Amino acid sequence: MSNPVLVEMLRGALVESRHRGALAVVDADGRRVLTLGEVERPIYPRSAVKPLQALPLIESGAADRYGLSAEELALACASHSGEPGHIATAQRMLVRAGLDASALKCGAHWPIHQPSAQALARGGGTATALHNNCSGKHAGFLCTACALDAERGTYIEPAHPVQRAVKAVLENLSGVSIAPEACAIDGCSVPTWALPLDALALAFARFGSGAGVAPERARAAARLRAACAAHPWHVAGTGRFCTEIMQRFGARVYVKTGAEGMFCGALPEQGLGIAIKCDDGAGRAAEVMMAATLARLLGSADRAALEPLLRPTLRNWNGIAVGGLRPTEAF
Amino acid sequence: MSNPVLVEMLRGALVESRHRGALAVVDADGRRVLTLGEVERPIYPRSAVKPLQALPLIESGAADRYGLSAEELALACASHSGEPGHIATAQRMLVRAGLDASALKCGAHWPIHQPSAQALARGGGTATALHNNCSGKHAGFLCTACALDAERGTYIEPAHPVQRAVKAVLENLSGVSIAPEACAIDGCSVPTWALPLDALALAFARFGSGAGVAPERARAAARLRAACAAHPWHVAGTGRFCTEIMQRFGARVYVKTGAEGMFCGALPEQGLGIAIKCDDGAGRAAEVMMAATLARLLGSADRAALEPLLRPTLRNWNGIAVGGLRPTEAF
Numbered sequence: 001m002s003n004p005v006l007v008e009m010l011r012g013a014l015v016e017s018r019h020r021g022a023l024a025v026v027d028a029d030g031r032r033v034l035t036l037g038e039v040e041r042p043i044y045p046r047s048a049v050k051p052l053q054a055l056p057l058i059e060s061g062a063a064d065r066y067g068l069s070a071e072e073l074a075l076a077c078a079s080h081s082g083e084p085g086h087i088a089t090a091q092r093m094l095v096r097a098g099l100d101a102s103a104l105k106c107g108a109h110w111p112i113h114q115p116s117a118q119a120l121a122r123g124g125g126t127a128t129a130l131h132n133n134c135s136g137k138h139a140g141f142l143c144t145a146c147a148l149d150a151e152r153g154t155y156i157e158p159a160h161p162v163q164r165a166v167k168a169v170l171e172n173l174s175g176v177s178i179a180p181e182a183c184a185i186d187g188c189s190v191p192t193w194a195l196p197l198d199a200l201a202l203a204f205a206r207f208g209s210g211a212g213v214a215p216e217r218a219r220a221a222a223r224l225r226a227a228c229a230a231h232p233w234h235v236a237g238t239g240r241f242c243t244e245i246m247q248r249f250g251a252r253v254y255v256k257t258g259a260e261g262m263f264c265g266a267l268p269e270q271g272l273g274i275a276i277k278c279d280d281g282a283g284r285a286a287e288v289m290m291a292a293t294l295a296r297l298l299g300s301a302d303r304a305a306l307e308p309l310l311r312p313t314l315r316n317w318n319g320i321a322v323g324g325l326r327p328t329e330a331f
Numbered sequence: 332m333s334n335p336v337l338v339e340m341l342r343g344a345l346v347e348s349r350h351r352g353a354l355a356v357v358d359a360d361g362r363r364v365l366t367l368g369e370v371e372r373p374i375y376p377r378s379a380v381k382p383l384q385a386l387p388l389i390e391s392g393a394a395d396r397y398g399l400s401a402e403e404l405a406l407a408c409a410s411h412s413g414e415p416g417h418i419a420t421a422q423r424m425l426v427r428a429g430l431d432a433s434a435l436k437c438g439a440h441w442p443i444h445q446p447s448a449q450a451l452a453r454g455g456g457t458a459t460a461l462h463n464n465c466s467g468k469h470a471g472f473l474c475t476a477c478a479l480d481a482e483r484g485t486y487i488e489p490a491h492p493v494q495r496a497v498k499a500v501l502e503n504l505s506g507v508s509i510a511p512e513a514c515a516i517d518g519c520s521v522p523t524w525a526l527p528l529d530a531l532a533l534a535f536a537r538f539g540s541g542a543g544v545a546p547e548r549a550r551a552a553a554r555l556r557a558a559c560a561a562h563p564w565h566v567a568g569t570g571r572f573c574t575e576i577m578q579r580f581g582a583r584v585y586v587k588t589g590a591e592g593m594f595c596g597a598l599p600e601q602g603l604g605i606a607i608k609c610d611d612g613a614g615r616a617a618e619v620m621m622a623a624t625l626a627r628l629l630g631s632a633d634r635a636a637l638e639p640l641l642r643p644t645l646r647n648w649n650g651i652a653v654g655g656l657r658p659t660e661a662f
Contacts, residue, residue: 012512012525014515044345117449184342185651194345280349282613317439317440318436
């Protein structure tokens with residue numbers, strides 16, 4: 001197995017580093033519109049399936065019962081940067097279900113957003129579970145557990161009703177029955193279930209279009225997509241790729257990053273789903289792979305808006321442009 | 332060109348990510364002891380050649396003229412973590428040459444060592460050029476410029492006497508004449524000159540053994556090696572790979588990391604030099620590649636000391652072991 005080089009990093013006149021990867025674009029009937037590399041091997045989707053993990057939050061009735069706002073639904077689908085607005089939103093979600101931050105089982109890390117991390121330290125604060133980029137997802141899991149009247153202390157376990165509901169969503173939308181050995185532990189301690197890229201792309205084609213999906217699930221998906229399109233800053237944060245894409249394209253393009261070079265997305269108008277894995281796990285390359293995939297699928301009028309994300313310039317500590325990333329001719 | 336997969340990252344039962352790369356181990360006569368992948372293509376060595384960049388500091392007479400200590404010489408070869416002790420040492424070097432931090436042209440970044448970065452913010456401080464991981468190297472360049480009575484404001488330019496001296500050292504030790512187009516700008520704004528991995532390995536075989544090197548240069552190399560072996564914390568910092576290797580093996584193993592997946596090293600007793608490049612630029616994989624190379628070259632008694640670096644465990648935000656890195660059978 002040798003996936004193609006999809007992204008190159010240049011410095012001066014030479015290619016300094018190379019990133020291989022695979023990707024699948026399929027429609028809601030599972031027809032392949034574009035594939036590069038090996039797309040049938042199971043891959044952990046990590047946070048790239050957060051919007052699918054958030055479907056039980058709506059389907060269980062939790063979102064309505066606790067009156068979750070669109071911003072809060074967007075944060076349930078987010079890998080957020082830990083900026084003050086993200087923290088406040090996560091806290092509000094917990095309060096709505098009568099909980100506080102002590103219920104979160106995601107573990108603590110410092111905010112991804114460096115100025116926010118520095119401000120936190122400057123104020124004498126320290127990293128908490130609220131700053132974890134997954135705290136919105138976990139707050140959503142807790143709201144779901146409360147609505148289901150399930151145990152709150154074990155919501156991260158594979159056998160818990162919330163995680164079983166998530167697994168059922170993934171199997172339903174991807175059309176794949178997940179084997180027990182395809183389960184691993186994610187960075188925030190919930191299960192991550194491995195699925196082939198083509199099946200993940202199918203799941204996102206269905207998530208994005210509602211085609212071939214039961215009406216209640218299609219409505220839940222549309223509600224999450226609308227929430228993210230309306231509040232793209234809540235899905236990632238200042239300067240982040242997912243936020244910039246959804247700020248530019250609104251409801252026309254849905255994208256979600258995941259750790260270890262994962263990216264999923266959907267083009268609802270075209271009924272297409274996208275799943276990308278950078279072999280080596282580099283987020284910088286997975287972003288360029290997603291931008292190049294979108295550039296191929298969108299019209300020429302949209303390509304100019306993608307250019308800064310398609311060929312990002314790399315600057316050094318003095319702000320000097322020393323090189324950049326670019327997609328290869330494989331696209 | 333397709334270099335072999337040298338390192339795998341596992342999560343649960345599956346390989347989640349893969350890192351390809353190339354490496355060369357040669358003796359001081361240029362005989363290849365071990366090569367994997369393509370080793371004749373020019374590669375930017377980045378900070379992996381810092382000890383070679385520090386040779387003019389001694390050869391120019393600057394180290395003696397300013398009475399630099401062994402700790403200061405080690406810091407001149409370092410990509411340090413910006414811990415308070417590193418900052419104090421860099422400041423001392425500048426003071427010895429009658430300068431201060433305003434002379435540094437490396438640019439500012441926050442300390443790599445996260446507790447030090449947080450303490451800096453907590454105290455109301457901010458990132459300065461002293462915290463840049465290259466500040467010791469730059470302080471060494473400035474000392475050299477002063478000893479050569481050269482301009483201080485332009486010491487980062489390729490045409491400056493300090494950088495020309497560095498280039499001459501690289502050409503002498505590697506046996507390669509560097510073409511003008513092989514020059515790019517490093518993260519700290521000094522030139523980085525591309526050299527093939529086999530030539531870099533030869534340069535380190537000579538740096539490590541002194542074989543085939545003019546006596547004055549061989550003495551300068553031995554002095555830098557001794558300084559780093561005596562003060563491995565000054566070469567990187569708390570918990571860092573280079574520091575841990577040199578703490579374990581002392582003068583028997585010299586290793587130096589560089590950005591974008593570079594690693595160089597030497598086994599002085601065996602007269603061998605090592606140069607490694609992870610194709611995708613991942614430092615985590617370049618470290619495992621170096622550990623696996625050392626495990627192959629050192630005796631079985633030394634292998635146990637390498638084990639934690641050879642197969643590092645990956646833990647999530649709750650400290651749960653979720654996977655790990657391992658070298659492939661290519662080694």
